[in-house]
Amino acid sequence: MPAKASRAAFGEALLELAAKDDRIVTLDADLSKSTMTAAFARAYPGRAFNLGIAESNMVGLGAGLALTGKIPFVCSFACFVVGRFETIRISVAYTNANVKIVGTHAGIAIGEDGYSQMGLEDIACMRALPNVPVVQPADELETRQAIAWAVEHEGPVYLRLTRQNLEPVCPVGYRFRFGGWLVLRPGTDVTLIGTGGTVFNCLEAAKLLAAEGVSAEVIDAACIKPLDEESLLASAGKTGHVVTAEDHSIAGGLGGAVAEALGEALPTPMRRLGVQGFGESGDAKGLYAKHGLDPAGIAGSVRKFLNR
Amino acid sequence: MADARLETIARECRVQIIRMLTHAGSGHPGGSLSVIDVLTALFFGRLRHDPRRPDWPDRDRVVLSKGHAVPALYAVMAKTGYFPESRLVTLRKLGSPLQGHPDRTALPGIEAATGSLGQGLSISLGLALGLRLRQAPARVYCILGDGEIQEGQVWEAAMAAPKLGGPAHGLDNLTVVLDYNKIQLDNFVAKILDLEPVLAKWQAFGWSVLEIDGHDFEQINKALDQAEATVGPVIVVAHTVKGRGVSFMENDPEWHGKAPKPAEAIRAIRDILGVPEAEWSGHLARHPETKALADELAALGAK
The missing domain is CATH 3.40.50.920 (Rossmann fold)
Structure with missing residues (x-):
């Protein structure tokens, strides 16, 4: 496998999983080209909702959709989505809404855009919330597995993804295990x-x-x-x-x-x-x-x- | 006439609100008393719901975004059979499902955790969209506080709602009620951060706006009917009185978030029932249930 960004692997995995599971929907805040849900939106225009640059509303709306049985992937840069912490805390975590929060562009590795676009405190924030697992895959294979797991997992999940390409590290045949290293x-x-x-x-x-x-x-x-x-x-x-x-x-x-x-x-x-x-x-x-x-x-x- | 029935139910709910807040020793009477008539109209005759099946997928949803008024919601939920009325006195007590602000995971029938203001409209949009996507015949009712709409997230949601899902799945199943009681925690809304012109704001965001007296059941029901017949999301601006029904609480910011003492609670209940002070003992003699309640509250004072 060539090196691939986990955000790219996420976009591909979602497209494949969505074909088998019509509960999957995506929510974006004008960054779908960067979070890599744009292909999903093209394939399933009725299941992709771009809510404009309004992340708090996106998070809450995702919670409401989840409460009707949908599995919303709520996507933005890690810093922007986790920046709406209070909405995540009450509308998602405390409500126990089956929302998958996807934070891309994790870390200083995004480089040139600088600090305001870097997710650097998101793990600390999300880790403090009861009821929300925090998962960060290391390569394409693990990302695909983690996304498939997140769809099956009942309850909120925080997925942390990278903009930069990741070299493959997991062995062929690797199976992601929740809570397993x-x-x-x-x-x-x-x-x-x-x-x-x-x-x-x-x-x-x-x-x-x-x-x-x-x-x-x-x-x-x-x-x-x-x-x-x-x-x-x-x-x-x-x-x-x-x-x-x-x-x-x-x-x-x-x-x-x-x-x-x-x-x-x-x-x-x-x-x-x-x-x-x-x-x-x-x-x-x-x-x-x-x-x-x-x-x-x-x-x-x-x-x-x-x-x- | 239906109104007399609803008046009676709302009066009983007001009594229960005072009762549970007095037992709790804390909470928010003002906003509970301002919103109870709207909740009564919703829960008694309006909603498609089944208290024995709170997880019925096609039920109508009520999201009380101004979660601090949850005693009002608990009162109508108990009266419609979601849980026994006797449980109301556990409000805010350790281990009770009747949390100080709504907790969906604790009490079946609560649709979402609210009370961190500004979030309920976004959740309601998601609920309405999800129901439209599977063509469920269910409506979503979201109740906002007036101070609450100072939160920015409300306006993110307000901007999104008229365009969301459309044209195939536009939100024709969402009714929002603004409990416009003109008072927030610190003071009168107009003195903290005035909302006016509030109707024009919602209209500018693309909403159908109705304006009513939120204590007049005929107006409430007419507006809810009209909202159902309207294409796109509707907000009903309901002019209400904070503390409505209790003379010494009405229009007084002090009663936003303070529970009555037992003696005050008995006075409040007398007020709600419309019994002059001179006739109170006679009234109690003729109404053993009210007498029992007065004794129950007096006993709290003696503790």
């Missing part, structure tokens, strides 16, 4: 946990580290909520060192979730890699390097952490 590379010295766009970089970092004699176990944490505590504790118990890497604020995201779980169940030395402060315009590669999320940066942080 995937060990992509076994190791003994340190546990490297990535999610979405950072998973491939964790694998690359593990290769760099291997050349120096450091054995890193790499985990794809597609399920940020709920965490796969069993996999986390097994790996942390084995390596004794945990590093998380995410294209999200360093506060409240995957690293925060892992720290909370380990702190209670198995206190383990750890490092959280993520975005500090606001993002900024620039090329994605340069931004990842600046925030230490590229393979060299991740490997460097691990080296320092392990005192190697």
Whole structure:
């Protein structure tokens, strides 16, 4: 499989699933070309609703549709849709409406558009809501599986997708399991946990580290909520060192979730890699390097952490 | 005449509103008393619903977007048989399905969580669209507060509604009622952020607008009939009186969000029933149920 953005894989998966399930509808706020639901809208014009640049109304309207039996995919950039947090909190989460909230353009990887378009606090926000799982797939295969799962899952879901292409990381035949993590590379010295766009970089970092004699176990944490505590504790118990890497604020995201779980169940030395402060315009590669999320940066942080 | 029947029901509901708020010791009497006549008109004769089957897919939906007035909704729900009237006194108590603001997951018959103001119209649009898409013969009624429409999300929804789903699935099944009682929490609406010209605003957004006295059942029913016969979404601007029925609560911002003390509650009930003070003891002697209620509330005061 060639590299593909998870937003693109989402658009294709939705088109396929919609052919078999007429409950699926899409809601957009003038970004359907970017969230990749435009093809769905062309194929199913009566099931695609572009509500203009009015995300709060889109979220609430999605809740109402869900309460009549539809399965609405409510789509925008992660920052814009999660920015309507209070509507998500009451109309979707508390109402327990079967709405699939899709936040694309996650993280600093969107690059040139700069901070105002970057979803950087969305995991932290959504993780705090009862009743809403948070899922961020790492490649095309996992995205397709996660979307199919979301259709079947009764209840709200938050799906976090990328603008940038993602290299394939999941093995052929991989099956997404809700609440399950995937060990992509076994190791003994340190546990490297990535999610979405950072998973491939964790694998690359593990290769760099291997050349120096450091054995890193790499985990794809597609399920940020709920965490796969069993996999986390097994790996942390084995390596004794945990590093998380995410294209999200360093506060409240995957690293925060892992720290909370380990702190209670198995206190383990750890490092959280993520975005500090606001993002900024620039090329994605340069931004990842600046925030230490590229393979060299991740490997460097691990080296320092392990005192190697 | 139907109006006399509805007047009687609404009076009984007003008594229950006062009763449950007094037991709760907190809550919102003013807006509950202003909206109860509209809710009474909806629940007694208007709605296609079955309290024994609150999940009936083709039921009409009522979304009380001004969720703080939920005691009024609980009163009509209990009276139509969604749950026993005895449960009303559990309002706001730990473990009760009668949450301080509507909780869909706690109480069958509640269509959506509301009370975080400004959200109910969007949900109603989604409900109306979903019902139209499968050609269900059901209507959606959304009740907005006047202060509530200061929220921006309301106007996002207002802008979307006339065009949504159309022309094949245009929203001919949505009636919105604005409970225009002229008072919000902090003060009179006109003193906080005036809505006027409110009719022109909705008209400019493409809505059919009706204007009525929200305490006159003949006008309420006529407007609801007219809304059903209208193509596209309709808003009924219902002029109401905050605290209606209780003389010392009427038109007083103080009674937006304050529960009556037991002695005040008994006075309020006397007011609602229209019994002069001098005749109250005689009235109680002739009406054992009212006497029991007065005793129940007096006992709360003695605690």
